[in-house]
Structures are given as C-alpha cells and as structure tokens.
Amino acid sequence: MRYNEKELRALSQQPAEMAAELSMRGPKKGSVAKRRLVKLVVNFLFYFRTDEAEPLGALLLERCRVSQEEPGGFSISEWLPPSPPSRPGCFLPGHKNLFDGPRAAQGFIEDPERKYYFECCTQEQCQEWMEALRRASYEYMRCSLIFYRNEIQKMTGKDPLEQFGISEEARFQLSSLPRDRRAACVGTQLDELD
Amino acid sequence: MKLNKRSVAHYALSDSPADHMGFLRTWGGPGAPPTPSGTGRRCWFVLKGNLLFSFESREGQAPLSLVVLEGCTVELAEAPVPEEFAFAIHFDAPGVRPHLLAADGQEAQEAWVKALSRASFSYMRLVVRELESQLQDARRSLALHRCTSQKASASCRKPQAPDSRSPGLENGHFLPRDCSPVGTVEGVGYRPVGWDLPEWELQGPTGLLLGRGQSPVSPETSCFSTLHDWYGQEILKLRQGWQQRAQGKQPGCKRQDKP
Structure with a gap:
C-alpha cells in the first residue's frame, strides 16, 4: 500500500x-x-x-x-x-x-x-x-454526531444539520452505520448518559 | 516513517461505513511521470472517514494506496485527456504533488469533490461540537420551559440562546484553532454547587460540554461559569418570584416594581 x-x-x-x-x-x-x-x-x-x-x-x-x-x-x-x-x-x-x-x-x-x-x-x-x-477515531466521532443529531431531533423536532445544508450528507446518516451497530451506537451512549 | 500498514489495510476492508466509493482515473503511482499524461489508470476508490483508499478492482483485497485527507483542499482540475471530469487533492506541504483524479461524469465528479472536501477529521469534530452545543441549548431551554410552565407565569420568557451558529460548516473548511480535545462523552461530572434546577435536567449530555471549557464555535460563551451565570439570572428571578408567591406575599410574580 x-x-x-x-x-x-x-x-x-x-x-x-x-x-x-x-x-x-x-x-x-x-x-x-x-x-x-x-x-x-x-x-x-x-x-x-x-x-x-x-x-x-x-x-x-x-x-x-x-x-x-x-x-x-x-x-x-x-x-x-x-x-x-x-x-x-x-x-x-x-x-x-x-x-x-x-x-x-x-x-x-x-x-x-x-x-x-x-x-x-x-x-x-x-x-x-x-x-x-x-x-x-473517526468512527467514534461519527457515532457521537449521530447520537447528538437524534437527540436534538427528538427534542426540537428539527434536524440540526438542515441549517448548514448538510443534512443529506451520507456520513451523517444513521443508515451509514452497519445495521447491527446502529442500536449499539446510540444505545451505549444512552446507557452512559441517561 | 513507519505506519501500521497491516492494521490500516484491515480497516480499509472492515465493515466500517464507506462514505463514498466508485471508479476514478488516477495518474499517480510508482514511476509516474512528474507531468501526468495519457489516460491514466482506472481504480476503485473507497473513502472511509478521512482516509481515501484505492483498489485494483471492486473486489480488490489489498489497498493499492492511501491518502489521508487532512490539511488538503480539493479543486476541479484539467485532465491530460480532454473531456475528463478531473479534480485534484492539493496538500499544503513542500514538495508534495497534487493527486490528480478523474471521474466518469460530471455528477460523479461533483459528488467526489463534495465528499472529499468534507472528509477531514477536523471537520467532523467541528460538526460534533456544534451539535453538542445545540443539544446543550435545547436541554437548557427545555428545563427552563418546564420550570416556567409549572409556575404558569406569563412574564417568564424563554432565554435566547447565545448565537453559536458557526459559518462555514457546509464547505468542509475548518478553523486552525480547532485543535483542543473534544468534550468528553462520558462527561467529567463537573456541576456547580447550589444550582437549584431539578437534578435530572442537568445530568446526561449537558455534562458533556463542561469538561473541557473551550468551545470552538462560540468562544465568548466557552466558559461554563459565564453560561451558568447568564442562564442563572433567569432562574434566580424565577425562583425569587416563586418563593415570594409561595409565602403569599406576591401573588403576581414579577412586575412588582411597576406601579
């Protein structure tokens, strides 16, 4: 390489x-x-x-x-x-x-x-x-971002990334994570935080 | 300089999400002439976070090359072959030639330029911090909203969160000062004494921001004690009003200073 x-x-x-x-x-x-x-x-x-x-x-x-x-x-x-x-x-x-x-x-x-x-x-x-x-790690960052985005959306009903015109960005979607890791990502942080 | 190549190669092939992929023409590689010419070589490219890998083919099991997309800019470029949809990754480092790449069509070219220019770790970190601070604001205003609606006082207004929108998030450029560690997700547990909001409002992600103090997006509100005082004034007023009403002295809540 x-x-x-x-x-x-x-x-x-x-x-x-x-x-x-x-x-x-x-x-x-x-x-x-x-x-x-x-x-x-x-x-x-x-x-x-x-x-x-x-x-x-x-x-x-x-x-x-x-x-x-x-x-x-x-x-x-x-x-x-x-x-x-x-x-x-x-x-x-x-x-x-x-x-x-x-x-x-x-x-x-x-x-x-x-x-x-x-x-x-x-x-x-x-x-x-x-x-x-x-x-x-980039993966940790991505997971944090998705967690925050979901939380904000739940609380305010608005997508926080919309105002920057980056809400469609592939790297910020929950679906960008492998299926088995989506719940783990959000779930882990919820466990830790709430 | 050594690099843990084996680990990097495993990461390239791992299940972690690819942010973009597709065939691109490339003119780099060992023995490549200083000025690119000819039709170049068609390779399969995979963008993962801030790492751009190329493979021999879509099924390739070992990455041919790695470019770390930090401190670089991505611009449209002229290809040696006419009608190619070329772009280049430029590094601001002495003696580093730009990476010249070309897509099959304009749409693919635009998608690649966009994906690559937003790929840096620093950019990701900036967005994460922005959302951290938005979540903090949302939690605070929710806390305050619950507090005020319970007291049913018309004069209690929601606080305007300090404007912390940072420009430039859409283009992938980040500020060089963005180099301090990000707030901890675990939280550091710093909480001021004597804060009288219900405890649950202050637990969890609000604690996220309080660890490291410095916010890259709103330096003027980066200090927690400043924010705390700022929001605290409102709380103190509310609390005062509530206490007075509870004691039956002032049923009207606020505006008592007006005749």
Missing part, C-alpha cells in the same frame, strides 16, 4: 491534541522501552525520537484497542478481524460496538505481536492519554 510520507510528515507537524515524552515499546519480540515524543494528531498517533523533528512512525487509531497496563502504563493493540476481511459495506458478525469496553471485546482478536506499550509518569497522565486515544 502506497502512501506519501511527506503528507504524513506534514500532518505530524499539525497542532497536537496531546503530546508528551513517554516510554514506548514496540510490538517486536525483545524490543526495549525507549523515550519517545508521542503526539496525538486527529486519528493518528505519531512518535518521534526526542531530538528529531522527523517522525519515526505513525499509528492509525481506527479500530484499535486501548487498555490499561500495570503499572502506570497503557497499550494500543491493533485491530484484526476475526475472519477473513469482508468488503466495505458488509459487517463482521459479533462486532457490535464502536466503543472500547467489555462489549467491544467481542469479535476482537488481539495479536500480541501488534501491541504497543506506553509508560506514563503518573496514573493521572495515563488516564488522560487513554481517554484521548479512545475518542480519537
């Missing part, structure tokens, strides 16, 4: 939502923890040598799992489908939830070889990072 490094590098120089020097360990066997500047920019996590402007690498944060690791650390596991990948528009059975949590574990196969470990200075910093990383 081709991609332009210069484009990604330019993205890595954008203002970060979170940035800190953390101890980071890659997924390769026998790899040791190293001090890295870690930067969260949109749905990518960039990591740099602490004295270099050029990023060493980037992790796409869609469909990743962020977990607490003892002590004062967290990990990011890459998502792998439980069965051979299907085409866009289909969905994998058992993959019910966009959000990290017990239910999201269904259909998620963790590959110990694709796990990145991070160590924070404090437990507080660790929580902050985990929160930010869990929200840093």
Whole structure:
C-alpha cells in the first residue's frame, strides 16, 4: 500500500491534541522501552525520537484497542478481524460496538505481536492519554454526531444539520452505520448518559 | 516513517461505513511521470472517514494506496485527456504533488469533490461540537420551559440562546484553532454547587460540554461559569418570584416594581 510520507510528515507537524515524552515499546519480540515524543494528531498517533523533528512512525487509531497496563502504563493493540476481511459495506458478525469496553471485546482478536506499550509518569497522565486515544477515531466521532443529531431531533423536532445544508450528507446518516451497530451506537451512549 | 500498514489495510476492508466509493482515473503511482499524461489508470476508490483508499478492482483485497485527507483542499482540475471530469487533492506541504483524479461524469465528479472536501477529521469534530452545543441549548431551554410552565407565569420568557451558529460548516473548511480535545462523552461530572434546577435536567449530555471549557464555535460563551451565570439570572428571578408567591406575599410574580 502506497502512501506519501511527506503528507504524513506534514500532518505530524499539525497542532497536537496531546503530546508528551513517554516510554514506548514496540510490538517486536525483545524490543526495549525507549523515550519517545508521542503526539496525538486527529486519528493518528505519531512518535518521534526526542531530538528529531522527523517522525519515526505513525499509528492509525481506527479500530484499535486501548487498555490499561500495570503499572502506570497503557497499550494500543491493533485491530484484526476475526475472519477473513469482508468488503466495505458488509459487517463482521459479533462486532457490535464502536466503543472500547467489555462489549467491544467481542469479535476482537488481539495479536500480541501488534501491541504497543506506553509508560506514563503518573496514573493521572495515563488516564488522560487513554481517554484521548479512545475518542480519537473517526468512527467514534461519527457515532457521537449521530447520537447528538437524534437527540436534538427528538427534542426540537428539527434536524440540526438542515441549517448548514448538510443534512443529506451520507456520513451523517444513521443508515451509514452497519445495521447491527446502529442500536449499539446510540444505545451505549444512552446507557452512559441517561 | 513507519505506519501500521497491516492494521490500516484491515480497516480499509472492515465493515466500517464507506462514505463514498466508485471508479476514478488516477495518474499517480510508482514511476509516474512528474507531468501526468495519457489516460491514466482506472481504480476503485473507497473513502472511509478521512482516509481515501484505492483498489485494483471492486473486489480488490489489498489497498493499492492511501491518502489521508487532512490539511488538503480539493479543486476541479484539467485532465491530460480532454473531456475528463478531473479534480485534484492539493496538500499544503513542500514538495508534495497534487493527486490528480478523474471521474466518469460530471455528477460523479461533483459528488467526489463534495465528499472529499468534507472528509477531514477536523471537520467532523467541528460538526460534533456544534451539535453538542445545540443539544446543550435545547436541554437548557427545555428545563427552563418546564420550570416556567409549572409556575404558569406569563412574564417568564424563554432565554435566547447565545448565537453559536458557526459559518462555514457546509464547505468542509475548518478553523486552525480547532485543535483542543473534544468534550468528553462520558462527561467529567463537573456541576456547580447550589444550582437549584431539578437534578435530572442537568445530568446526561449537558455534562458533556463542561469538561473541557473551550468551545470552538462560540468562544465568548466557552466558559461554563459565564453560561451558568447568564442562564442563572433567569432562574434566580424565577425562583425569587416563586418563593415570594409561595409565602403569599406576591401573588403576581414579577412586575412588582411597576406601579
């Protein structure tokens, strides 16, 4: 898969939502923890040598799992489908939830070889990072948007996106989510919020 | 620079929604001449969120290329072949050539330009924040409405929510200041003490906005305490009137200062 490094590098120089020097360990066997500047920019996590402007690498944060690791650390596991990948528009059975949590574990196969470990200075910093990383996916944003749109429509009877002329936009429709995830998306947030 | 390619490729093929797809002609690729010529190569393109993937065919099982649609603009362009419905993705980065693509027809071209120019994460985040703030307004006015209708007071008016409509949501451009973390969906649970509205009105999504303070859409009302005071004046007045009536001193509710 081709991609332009210069484009990604330019993205890595954008203002970060979170940035800190953390101890980071890659997924390769026998790899040791190293001090890295870690930067969260949109749905990518960039990591740099602490004295270099050029990023060493980037992790796409869609469909990743962020977990607490003892002590004062967290990990990011890459998502792998439980069965051979299907085409866009289909969905994998058992993959019910966009959000990290017990239910999201269904259909998620963790590959110990694709796990990145991070160590924070404090437990507080660790929580902050985990929160930010869990929200840093386009799918999470889409789900939030659909939730808010439905809530506002229920309360006011009006579509809040109409005034901007974007109510027809495919990416803002509930139907843009796979059927099994629609209820999960709105349902989860309702559970949490009401 | 490394990228977790395997994971990216899995995401490209996963069940997550595709925001747009179709065949496009492309002139990029390894060994492509600096100036595109010829008819290009026809590939299947899938837009997922802020990621544009290309495949050999509709059934392709491995993405050929990835473009991350952040910090770029999409414009109509001239194709090397006449009568092509071309457009280009431009990046504002040194040494980065635009991606030249062409659709089969004008309709497809327009649909692609529209979808691509609204694809950035930052744009999505801006819309989410806008709706967050609208929901907060709606909840507040509902709370107030219930409060006033219970007291059946004609002089109680609904508050006008501060104007927080942000321009430019329709064109996909976002403001560079939009870089602070979004309000938490879980809520941080910050609630002022001594707020006398029924508790249920203040729980749930109203708590969403209170976490991070900064609103990208209405900076002048971004501070919760300002909003709180602003809405609070109304509540205090109502409460005062209600208490007075409850004590049987002022059956008229408000306007007591007028002769």
